[in-house]
Amino acid sequence: MREVPLDWAYVAAFALLGSLLAALPFVVVWLLAPRSQYPQKRLTYESGVIPFGSAWAQFHVRYYLYGLVFLLFDIEVIFIYPWTVVLRQLGPLAFVEMLIFIVVLAVGLMYAWRKGALEWA
Amino acid sequence: MAEVIRIVLSVVIVFTFVAVGVALFLVLMERKVSAWVQARIGPRHVGPYGALQTVADLLKLLQKEHILPAGADRLMFAAAPVVVAVAALLSYVVLPWGPGVIVRDLGVGVLYFTSVLSLEVVGILTAGWASNNKYALLGGLRSAAQMVSYELPLGFSILTVATITGTLSTVRMVEAQPYPWYTYPSVIVAGLVFLVAATAESNRIPFDLPEAESELVAGYFSEYSPLRFALFQLGEYGSLFATSALFVTLFLGGWRGPFELPLVGPVVDGIFWFLLKTYAVVFFFMWVRWTYPRFRIDQLLNVSWKLLLPVSLANLLLAGLLIAGSG
Numbered sequence: 001m002r003e004v005p006l007d008w009a010y011v012a013a014f015a016l017l018g019s020l021l022a023a024l025p026f027v028v029v030w031l032l033a034p035r036s037q038y039p040q041k042r043l044t045y046e047s048g049v050i051p052f053g054s055a056w057a058q059f060h061v062r063y064y065l066y067g068l069v070f071l072l073f074d075i076e077v078i079f080i081y082p083w084t085v086v087l088r089q090l091g092p093l094a095f096v097e098m099l100i101f102i103v104v105l106a107v108g109l110m111y112a113w114r115k116g117a118l119e120w121a
Numbered sequence: 122m123a124e125v126i127r128i129v130l131s132v133v134i135v136f137t138f139v140a141v142g143v144a145l146f147l148v149l150m151e152r153k154v155s156a157w158v159q160a161r162i163g164p165r166h167v168g169p170y171g172a173l174q175t176v177a178d179l180l181k182l183l184q185k186e187h188i189l190p191a192g193a194d195r196l197m198f199a200a201a202p203v204v205v206a207v208a209a210l211l212s213y214v215v216l217p218w219g220p221g222v223i224v225r226d227l228g229v230g231v232l233y234f235t236s237v238l239s240l241e242v243v244g245i246l247t248a249g250w251a252s253n254n255k256y257a258l259l260g261g262l263r264s265a266a267q268m269v270s271y272e273l274p275l276g277f278s279i280l281t282v283a284t285i286t287g288t289l290s291t292v293r294m295v296e297a298q299p300y301p302w303y304t305y306p307s308v309i310v311a312g313l314v315f316l317v318a319a320t321a322e323s324n325r326i327p328f329d330l331p332e333a334e335s336e337l338v339a340g341y342f343s344e345y346s347p348l349r350f351a352l353f354q355l356g357e358y359g360s361l362f363a364t365s366a367l368f369v370t371l372f373l374g375g376w377r378g379p380f381e382l383p384l385v386g387p388v389v390d391g392i393f394w395f396l397l398k399t400y401a402v403v404f405f406f407m408w409v410r411w412t413y414p415r416f417r418i419d420q421l422l423n424v425s426w427k428l429l430l431p432v433s434l435a436n437l438l439l440a441g442l443l444i445a446g447s448g
Contacts, residue, residue, distance in 0.1 A: 006124060010214055010225040011233075013128045014135075018210040021136055022203045022352055025183065029348050033186045042191040044254040045343055054192065055255045063262045066422065070269040073430075077276045080437070081232050084283040087444050095445035102438060109430070118426045120419030 065117045069109070076105050131224045135213045139359050145175045147358040151407055158411040185347035190253055193344065197251035202345065202352035204244030209359030211237040216366045217292045219376045219391025230291040231279050234367060235272070238322070238360055242268040248353075249341035260340025263418060267321055267328065270425040275318035277433035278311035282371045284440045291367075295375030307440040312372040314433045319364045319406075321425070323357065326410040328421055365402035366395070373398050 044051050083098050112118060149164070149172065156163025164171030189195060215230045217223045227233050242265055249261015283289055285305055286297035321328035337343070342353050369375060376391030385393075416424070 004228075007225055007227050009124075010128055010131070011211065011227075013132055014211050014214055014224075015207060017132045017136070018207040019203055021210075022206045022355075025348050025351075028183050029185075029187060032184045033347075035186060037188065039191065041188060044190045044192070044252065045338060046255065051254075055253045055258050056250075059258065059262060063266050066266045066270060069426075070273065073273050074269075074276075077273065077280070080280050081229075081283070081289065084280055084441075085287060085289060087284060087441060088287045090445075092445045095441050098441065099438065102434065106431075106434065109426075113427070118422070120422060 062120060069112050069117060072105065072108060076102070135224060136210065139210060139213065139355070139362075143362045144355045144358050145179065147362065147403065148175045148178075148354065150403070151410075154404065154407040155411045158408065179351065182347040182351050187348070188344075188346045190344045192253040194251040194253070197247050198344075199349075201244045201248035201251060202342075202349040202356070204247065205241050205356035206352045206359065208237050208240035208244060209356040209363060211240075212360065212363040215291050216363065217295055217370055217375055218395050219388050222376075222388055222392060223292060226290055226292045228290055230289050231283060231294070231367075231371075232289055234291070234363075235276055235279065238363065239268070239272055241356060241360060244356070245341050248345070252341070252344040254344050256337045256339075257341050257343045260337045260343070263337075264324065264341060266418075267324070267421060267425075270422055271318040271321035271328075271429070274314050274425060274429035274433045275322060277430075277437050278315040278318065279367075279371065281307055281311035281433070281437045281440045284437065284444055287444070291370050291375075295370055295377070298374055298377075305440065305443065307436050307443070308372065310436045311433065311440075312368070314429055314436070315368060315372070317424075318429060319368065320409065321421070323361045323364055323406070325361070325406060327413040327416050329410075329415060361406060362399065362403060365406065366399045368402050369395060369398040373402075 044055070046052065079101070080098065083094065087094055152174070153163045153171075155161075164174035167173045167177045189198065212234050214224045215227050215234050217226075245264045245268075246261045249257045249259070249264065252258070282294060285308060286294045288294060288297065342350055345353060376395040378390065378394035378397075381387075382390045382393060
């Protein structure tokens with residue numbers, strides 16, 4: 001086998017057999033554990049009172065804002081990974097190019113900061 | 122054929138190690154360390170010095186009933202703990218245990234490592250959402266916000282080392298490290314940022330907002346009963362060990378020790394030093410956990426976005442400047 005497909009054969013084996021390993025004890029539980037479910041037992045925990053409404057309600061938009069800013073920087077990180085490997089060969093020019101790229105994104109971060117996207121309130 | 126045998130063998134060895142040496146042992150270690158910090162004794166009845174306590178716990182968990190909470194999303198609820206556990210297991214593919222002792226030296230090593238570890242947040246968010254419990258949902262959302270925030274400084278500090286060593290492979294990163302220590306100040310800054318971000322990534326105090334027990338019961342796994350709870354524990358401690366091992370690989374010289382052990386040969390020597398250093402880093406994380414109080418969530422996010430992110434970004438550029446100038 002060639003090198004790179006073999007790399008991912010290892011990863012696939014870990015993923016598949018890992019899921020199997022995670023699923024296997026459930027067979028033991030199925031054999032050993034008692035089973036008796038009634039509506040009161042299945043109530044979700046809400047400090048001892050009967051749960052009020054569904055948990056699938058609206059939640060605050062601030063989580064979404066952090067997600068958006070993260071997405072921007074995560075893509076930036078992906079571009080930097082190959083850059084780190086070849087930087088030594090490409091020299092100063094590659095550094096200047098990455099500097100411009102990062103400065104543009106840093107301006108974006110400062111904009112989000114000024115706009116209050118990074119405030120929890 | 123030889124490769125198939127090697128794949129199966131490495132899976133068996135690594136999974137056994139993760140189950141015994143990481144999940145069972147680290148839970149016991151956590152309890153002993155917490156007892157030591159709080160001047161208690163800790164578990165001591167099951168086995169010599171309580172050494173079999175977590176084995177007994179596991180046997181108990183196997184006999185407990187599974188409860189599906191009312192109104193929960195059945196499929197997502199069952200899938201979430203498996204995703205968390207498998208994500209942690211996947212990261213062990215690229216850990217270099219010793220010279221030549223690695224499951225597979227992927228060319229994209231550290232990139233692969235960060236991407237599979239960030240899969241964990243998918244499982245946690247799914248768990249929080251699928252439980253149909255308000256505490257769980259809040260825990261899952263906090264976890265998502267926290268883990269994506271700290272992934273960036275973590276990524277930038279890994280990139281700093283990648284820039285200086287000029288490779289993404291974990292093996293070559295260890296080999297490229299000058300002995301005994303880096304002379305670049307950037308690496309020290311990157312190491313400190315990595316330590317803080319790794320604490321947050323593994324949801325540990327002072328960054329354990331997703332499972333803050335005094336406000337959110339148990340956060341995203343409030344509704345999880347025995348075995349699925351155990352899978353979350355496996356994932357949590359599995360990734361704690363993997364992150365500590367990556368810290369050792371990137372910053373502490375990997376498998377290389379201060380002196381060679383007599384008579385055992387380079388492989389055993391390498392594994393010995395690697396495990397010793399990794400467990401020392403794990404101990405450090407536990408020590409911090411039982412010493413410090415918890416951050417508030419706005420403080421937590423400010424540390425990441427307004428301190429660690431600019432610092433690690435500037436640090437990366439500094440390292441790049443040094444390398445581009447010297448190359």
